[in-house]
Amino acid sequence: MVVFKDYNQNQLMLLPPSLEELIEPNHPVRVVNEIIDNINADTLINQYEGGGTSSYHPRMLLKVLVYSYLCNVYSSRKMEGALKENIHFMWLSAMNRPDHNTLNRFRSDRLKNVLKEIFAQVVKLLVESGHVSLKEVYTDGTKIESRANRYTFVWGNSIKTNKAKMSVQLQQLWDYTQSVAKEELENTEDVDFKKIDSQKVKQTISQIDTALKGKKIDKKVKQKLNYARKCWPENLQKYEEQEKILGKRKSFSKTDPDATFMRMKEDHMKNGQLKPGYNLQISTNNQYIVNYSLHQNPTDTTTLESHVERFKALYNQLPEAVVADAGYGSEENYTIMQNAEIQAYIKYNYFDKDQHKTKNTLNNNLYYNKAKDCYYCPMGQKMSFIRTKKRITENGFEQTLSMYQAINCNGCPLRGQCHKGKENKIMEVNHNLNQLKARATELLKSEKGLYYRKKRGVDVEPVFANIKYNKGFKRFLLKGLCKTEIETGLLALAHNFAKRCA
Numbered sequence: 001m002v003v004f005k006d007y008n009q010n011q012l013m014l015l016p017p018s019l020e021e022l023i024e025p026n027h028p029v030r031v032v033n034e035i036i037d038n039i040n041a042d043t044l045i046n047q048y049e050g051g052g053t054s055s056y057h058p059r060m061l062l063k064v065l066v067y068s069y070l071c072n073v074y075s076s077r078k079m080e081g082a083l084k085e086n087i088h089f090m091w092l093s094a095m096n097r098p099d100h101n102t103l104n105r106f107r108s109d110r111l112k113n114v115l116k117e118i119f120a121q122v123v124k125l126l127v128e129s130g131h132v133s134l135k136e137v138y139t140d141g142t143k144i145e146s147r148a149n150r151y152t153f154v155w156g157n158s159i160k161t162n163k164a165k166m167s168v169q170l171q172q173l174w175d176y177t178q179s180v181a182k183e184e185l186e187n188t189e190d191v192d193f194k195k196i197d198s199q200k201v202k203q204t205i206s207q208i209d210t211a212l213k214g215k216k217i218d219k220k221v222k223q224k225l226n227y228a229r230k231c232w233p234e235n236l237q238k239y240e241e242q243e244k245i246l247g248k249r250k251s252f253s254k255t256d257p258d259a260t261f262m263r264m265k266e267d268h269m270k271n272g273q274l275k276p277g278y279n280l281q282i283s284t285n286n287q288y289i290v291n292y293s294l295h296q297n298p299t300d301t302t303t304l305e306s307h308v309e310r311f312k313a314l315y316n317q318l319p320e321a322v323v324a325d326a327g328y329g330s331e332e333n334y335t336i337m338q339n340a341e342i343q344a345y346i347k348y349n350y351f352d353k354d355q356h357k358t359k360n361t362l363n364n365n366l367y368y369n370k371a372k373d374c375y376y377c378p379m380g381q382k383m384s385f386i387r388t389k390k391r392i393t394e395n396g397f398e399q400t401l402s403m404y405q406a407i408n409c410n411g412c413p414l415r416g417q418c419h420k421g422k423e424n425k426i427m428e429v430n431h432n433l434n435q436l437k438a439r440a441t442e443l444l445k446s447e448k449g450l451y452y453r454k455k456r457g458v459d460v461e462p463v464f465a466n467i468k469y470n471k472g473f474k475r476f477l478l479k480g481l482c483k484t485e486i487e488t489g490l491l492a493l494a495h496n497f498a499k500r501c502a
């Protein structure tokens with residue numbers, strides 16, 4: 001005989017269970033609840049001006065958002081649904097049911113200036129409980145795609161090319177007018193069309209129109225003039241506005257002007273397609289995120305300074321050591337770290353190659369005489385200092401290069417291997433960078449350095465893997481640098497909570 005357990009949906013309970021009883025003692029939702037209850041939410045509460053109808057409590061909304069990100073729920077409509085169906089959400093919100101608009105407004109507006117501080121408070125609590133240390137941090141970056149449409153690009157180089165074409169065509173129109181109506185243009189000053197703007201184009205076309213009035217004009221010139229009158233001022237105005245948005249960048253997206261086109265490693269087409277996105281930089285310790293920053297520049301090298309400054313702003317202190325890969329090993333970054341008294345366990349390009357280099361390669365075995373400031377080439381020829389050269393990096397950092405030249409390379413049997421130029425060999429040496437590299441090598445090869453190098457791969461890299469593959473966060477939901485930063489902050493908090501619960 002088959003026996004079924006009692007199943008009666010209409011059975012009433014004398015004492016219905018509370019939500020509190022239904023939640024497991026060590027469930028992650030309890031950790032989120034407890035930690036957020038322990039942070040100081042004054043700055044968040046101060047965002048509210050008062051007046052009007054009552055508002056949902058910001059601490060409750062913050063808990064709901066962080067827990068949603070922890071559960072891989074990023075859409076405000078899905079959060080609204082969870083608040084009606086999921087007992088963990090219902091317990092966290094104490095049965096409050098803010099709708100998706102309220103949740104979205106809270107995420108986009110109220111958290112704008114306060115999330116960084118909340119994040120810092122949570123990390124400080126983790127430091128106090130011994131889960132995290134702020135002494136050494138592992139830094140790395142990844143690109144996260146923007147919400148923007150993938151095919152709405154504006155390229156800085158196209159703007160430059162179009163403007164240059166316009167300059168040339170305007171000059172041609174002007175030259176034609178001078179050849180046909182020289183007398184009418186006699187009183188006008190010499191015009192330079194190398195730099196043009198909408199105002200200048202309008203003025204020039206009006207001058208040309210006046211000069212050519214009543215004259216018999218070539219059909220093609222007439223067409224070009226009509227087109228220029230109709231489109232050029234408008235196009236130039238558009239280019240000026242786009243150049244303002246571009247700033248120092250090379251591209252942006254029309255549907256998210258803050259996003260820059262970057263090469264994404266996990267491109268589904270596997271063809272290295274450029275997509276609009278942001279460069280996310282994080283610092284971790286013990287696989288917890290202790291610092292995050294979003295950048296519009298795709299190169300990691302140029303992001304380290306502002307990333308470290310942000311660390312200082314969050315904790316009012318700097319880390320003692322920064323461990324990063326060769327993407328950060330530049331003269332500028334080494335100098336910044338040295339000035340801030342941070343030990344930089346950062347490889348430079350060719351660090352690994354330098355460790356295995358054979359002693360008899362030509363260019364690596366030049367002897368340097370410091371007292372005389374000259375080199376001796378493998379043929380024993382003196383290479384004297386000739387001049388210094390300055391180079392400015394993308395971030396405005398000035399590099400000084402010393403140039404050395406051999407006296408006579410004619411007839412040298414090693415010339416084919418040594419250099420390809422027709423002149424005597426000239427060599428550029430960055431002495432400051434060489435010193436910084438030597439210091440980096442010393443640190444990287446020390447006992448601590450070897451430990452940090454090993455740990456880097458299992459500290460910061462798995463965090464990206466967790467965010468992108470476990471949490472499925474490969475594309476932002478919101479648009480604009482400010483809002484995507486909020487999303488990053490929530491994601492970082494959710495990651496830390498999940499790690500704390502693990």
Ligand code: SF4
Nearest residue numbers: 377409412415418425
């Ligand atoms: S080519 Fe000039 S610099 Fe090179 S080994 Fe010969 S002499 Fe020296």
